[in-house]
Amino acid sequence: MxxxxxxxxxxxxxxxxxxxxxxxxxxxxxxxxxxxxxxxxxxxxxxxxxxxxxxxxxxxxxxxxxxxxxxxxxxxxxxxxxxxxxxxxxxxxxxxxxxxxxxxxxxxxxxxxxxxxxxxxxxxxxxxxxxxxxxxxxxxxxxxxxxxxxxxxxxxxxxxxxxxxxxxxxxxxxxxxxxxxxxxxxxxxxxxxxxxxxxxxxxxxxxxxxxxxxxxxxxxxxxxxxxxxxxxxxxxxxxxxxxxxxxGSLDRSSLRLGVVRLTTPEQRLAWLADHLAEQPGSGIVYCLTVAATQEVADYLRSRGHRVAAYSGQTEQTERLALEQALIDGEVKALVATSALGMGFDASLGFVVNLGAPDSPVAYYQQVGRAGRGAIEEASVVLLPAIEDRDIWNYFASLAFPREELVRETLAVLAAEGRPMSTAALEPRVDLSRNRLETMLKVLDVDGAVRRVKGGWESTGQEWTYDAARYRRVSEARAAEQRAMLDYLGSAECRMAYLRRQLDDPAVLADPGWTCGRCDNCGGLALDTAIAEEAINAAAERLARPGVPVEPRKLWPTGLPTVGVELKGRISPALEEGRAIARLTDLGHGAALRGLFALGPDGAAADGPVPDSLARAMVAMLQDWRPRVDAIVAVDSARRPELVRDLASGLSRFLRVPVVGSWAILDPSVPPEKGATNSAQRVSAVSRRAGLRLSDPGAVSGARVLLVDDLWATGWTLTLAGSALHEAGASAVLPLVLGTQG
Known part of the structure; x- marks a missing residue:
């Protein structure tokens, strides 16, 4: 034995x-x-x-x-x-x-x-x-x-x-x-x-x-x-x-934490360009959005830094190559979203956050990429921005759906009586595909639906919407955001603050503990000087307007189920268009976010195009030089004066007439109806609006500039472009002030 x-x-x-x-x-x-x-x-x-x-x-x-x-x-x-x-x-x-x-x-x-x-x-x-x-x-x-x-x-x-x-x-x-x-x-x-x-x-x-x-x-x-x-x-x-x-203790003895508070986006970009080379070894520059990774990486490369953009949208083979390049020190930094996060194991000398994550816990997770292995001292710098809160709010809006949308989904599955794919279910529920998929996964674990070959099916089990728990989670998220804002202005030890936010038992047992390594403890001195040349270069880069507006290629699946007889490829009515900037961009994005912000009562402010955006539009047109014969504007219920002023200003500058509109025909359909779901949006826009021209032949053989204030889902301009194509337009070019993507 x-x-x-x-x-x-x-x-x-x-x-x-x-x-x-x-x-x-x-x-x-x-x-x-x-x-x-x-x-x-x-x-x-x-x-x-x-x-x-x-x-x-x-x-x-x-x-x-x-x-x-x-x-x-x-x-x-x-x-x-x-x-x-x-x-x-x-x-x-x-x-x-x-x-x-x-x-x-x-x-x-x-x-x-x-x-x-x-x-x-x-x-x-x-x-x-x-x-x-x-x-x-x-x-x-x-x-x-x-x-x-x-x-x-x-x-x-x-x-x-x-x-x-x-x-x-x-x-x-x-x-x-x-x-x-x-x-x-x-x-x-x-x-x-x-x-x-x-x-x-x-x-x-x-x-x-x-x-x-x-x-x-x-x-x-x-x-x-x-x-x-x-x-x-x-x-x-x-x-x-x-x-x-x-x-155990969550202290990271290799990390030296600091915050650099600067007023404008160009100052933050300029600081990064001036001081990136001073950071030890190779590291990560974290941004809050995919668009920002591309914008920042492009600017840093123009200033001579070896960097590359990395996000969840980066193709898998390229991601592997970029990760290895960072590990091997072949690049100074990857400019990344949080997609480069958990589990990435490398000996990195620094992490810089260009924008604050929405909680101290998420921030601790990101800075944990630095100071591993044999690295004894790693620099961790946070460059917060006012617009961080707008981005937090956007991601918070993607939380678990309202109860009526969940019940509607369960009812559709129960009535169908057989498995439905997410694509087949999507046109029947006013949710984007990502939110729908996430919700179904939660319902699967809760036992209300089951994932099977061919999609999802109802189990028939009773399901309870845990509103109290979702509310507590939302309240906890709001408290964490407040704690992140407090971290920025705190005069206490940075590491002690983060450890307390994670309920680290060791620091809770020793309230007077300090790391001795952060900017507040005196162990890290961050130079906030920025060369005027760098600020000017960053300002010039951020002020450069113009991002492509890519036309839709395919109609959503399942449109016949919502009464719209469209399917397959979209006729090539829309060419690539332009917007001044994305709402999430560092430069003109701030002005666009202010322009499209809703008041406390949910109402939109209206008025002529602000001077700064009008100048940006002119600069973009001078660079783009679109060849057009006519302008058609999209009627707006929320901002009619803004769109009219934009169309008339473009008419004067380009010296082409406004010959019609994509007009509101059924105002009973709300302007944002179906905004989170492609099939629902196509159905709503088809019912709400239609093409109205000054005369039937106004666009025959013409290249038309199709003007709107904001590219959100893209379906309004796609339907308007298809209608213009049917009316004889040879090409349609969308032009908007901003895009949400």
């Missing part, structure tokens, strides 16, 4: 694996690392590890995997949110002799091979994206077998489980179902570096559903049987094991 290894033997073996993993003989496990490994391997418990970036969370699950595999356990399943993270994890696993594979959207051709290797026992670690968990084939055919045979389940970036977290992802909610299906005794590890106490409690609750307490009602979360390292566990007799919660 063989005896089970003792805890001492297991720890000794764990440290052998650690030395192989890091390639050094002088390393040992942190006590909390061993506590987590022991909980998983010796006690077969569930654990939540909330520790700073670089603490060694991946070492915990790789070492636990090796120990469990030596004991005959099945492979570890790691749920990992980002492909970049998967690549790094597989490379780390291979260094320790761990056979790791992944199943994700980029290696479909390898899935059969991967599944065969798993069945043959040739895989130690399988990494899957959370989206795979709800793929019908994977969920129904592969996942049950994995749940029955895996030796360890790991949930990386576990704050994504919680809708209280800064990066909630509906696909992560499927993990709750997976946890319920695990056989007794399968250990579970959840890890994150960015969770405050509210998120920690929520994740812990999902890891271990409240069990029956003998002789007493189930306690609330804050008094139940979750053991927190460093605090005694509540003395409750339970029918299920405790969740071990390990929360």
């Amino acid at each position: 063989t005896t089970a290894p003792t805890a001492a033997d297991t720890r000794a073996r764990a440290e052998e694996h650690l030395r192989a993993l890091v390639g050094r003989d002088d390393v040992a496990l942190h006590e909390d690392q061993w506590a987590a490994i022991s909980a998983l391997v010796v006690d077969r418990r569930r654990a939540l590890v909330v520790q700073r970036t670089g603490w060694g969370k991946s070492a915990v699950y790789f070492i636990a995997t090796l120990l469990l595999r030596e004991q005959g356990a099945g492979p570890t399943v790691i749920i990992s949110p980002l492909l970049a993270l998967m690549r790094n994890q597989i490379a780390a696993a291979e260094r320790a002799g761990i056979r790791a594979v992944t199943v994700n959207s980029t290696n479909i051709e390898q899935w059969d091979e991967v599944h065969a290797a798993i069945n043959a026992g040739e895989v130690d670690v399988l990494l899957v994206s959370p989206e795979r968990l709800n793929n019908p084939g994977f969920r129904d055919e592969v996942l049950p077998r994995l749940a029955a045979t895996c030796g360890l389940l790991v949930v990386d970036e576990a704050h994504c489980i919680s809708d209280w977290g800064h990066d909630f992802r509906p696909d992560y909610r499927r993990i709750r179902t997976l946890l319920a299906e695990l056989p007794t005794g399968i250990p579970v590890l959840a890890t994150t570096a960015t969770a405050n106490q509210r998120v920690t409690d929520d994740v812990a609750e999902q890891l271990e559903p409240v069990a029956e307490v003998r002789g007493a009602p189930a306690p609330s979360l804050d008094t139940r049987w979750v053991e927190v390292r460093g605090a005694p566990a509540p003395s409750l007799e339970t029918t299920s094991p405790a969740v071990l919660v390990l929360r």
Whole structure:
């Protein structure tokens, strides 16, 4: 007979694996690392590890995997949110002799091979994206077998489980179902570096559903049987094991935090151009929007810096190449959105945020990309802007839909009685495809719908709209935004402030703690001087008006279901047009956001085109030089004077007549009807408006300038352009003040 290894033997073996993993003989496990490994391997418990970036969370699950595999356990399943993270994890696993594979959207051709290797026992670690968990084939055919045979389940970036977290992802909610299906005794590890106490409690609750307490009602979360390292566990007799919660200090001793507050966009761009070369090593310049990454990268390249733009819209092959270029130091910086975030593992010397994220927790997550590995000192600079709040509000508007829209979706699915694809469902519900898809994922986890081959189907189960919870989440988001604004003007230690926002127990126990490294502590001196030449160059770049307006190419699917007989490719009536700027742009975007802002009563201000935008329009036209014979304006219910003034000014400047309008024929259809859904929008615009010309032949053979104030969905101008094409126009060029995209 063989005896089970003792805890001492297991720890000794764990440290052998650690030395192989890091390639050094002088390393040992942190006590909390061993506590987590022991909980998983010796006690077969569930654990939540909330520790700073670089603490060694991946070492915990790789070492636990090796120990469990030596004991005959099945492979570890790691749920990992980002492909970049998967690549790094597989490379780390291979260094320790761990056979790791992944199943994700980029290696479909390898899935059969991967599944065969798993069945043959040739895989130690399988990494899957959370989206795979709800793929019908994977969920129904592969996942049950994995749940029955895996030796360890790991949930990386576990704050994504919680809708209280800064990066909630509906696909992560499927993990709750997976946890319920695990056989007794399968250990579970959840890890994150960015969770405050509210998120920690929520994740812990999902890891271990409240069990029956003998002789007493189930306690609330804050008094139940979750053991927190460093605090005694509540003395409750339970029918299920405790969740071990390990929360350590979130101080990052390598980071030097600072804020540079400048008044104008050109000053912020100029500061970046003047001081980017001073930042140590290579790093990331974070922007809040895709458009800003392109604009900033273009400007910095014009000033001689080696930078590149990176966002969720960057093609996958290019993203891989850019990530490697940053790791290798071939570029000074990637100018990126938060798409370059969780899991990107590189030794970076700095992070600059051009615009503030909407919460201290999200900010801590982004700055955590710097100062890892052998980097002893990393510079972290925040350049906030007034317009940050406008962008926060825009993203907040994409929250979970109103109850009536959810009920409408459920009713459509129930009435259909068969699976419907998202594309088929979209024309029937006034939601954009992304919001509809996100909502359906939440409803799937809630049990009201089910994802199947062919789309979504109703389960017929009763569903409750948790308005109180959604309201609390919204209130929490607003509080986090206020906390981010307070951070900007705070005179206290920057790192202490962020750690308190994350409810770091170490700093809460020592209220007087300071980092000694930030600008407020005196450890970082940021030069705010900007060369006049740089400011002028930035101002010139930002003042340069003109962004392309790309015409729509295809009619939305499902239009016949809403009474519109259009489908397929759109006749090439619209050519590429122009706008002065995007509303999110750094330069003219500010003036456009002010122009289109609604008052407290929801009403729009109206009046002639502001002088600054009129001058920008003239400059853009002088650069674009469109060849047109006539102008047609889009009637506006909200800003009629603005559009009329724009059309008449263009007529005088270009010396071509205004020959008609895309006129409001049915004012009972609200101006914004269907604005979030393409099919609904086409239907609404078709009912609301039509072409009205000064005479029937006014546009025959003409090149027409089609004028409106704002390009939002693009469907108004597309329908107007199609009508002009049918009326004989040879070409239609859209021209607007601004675009929302």
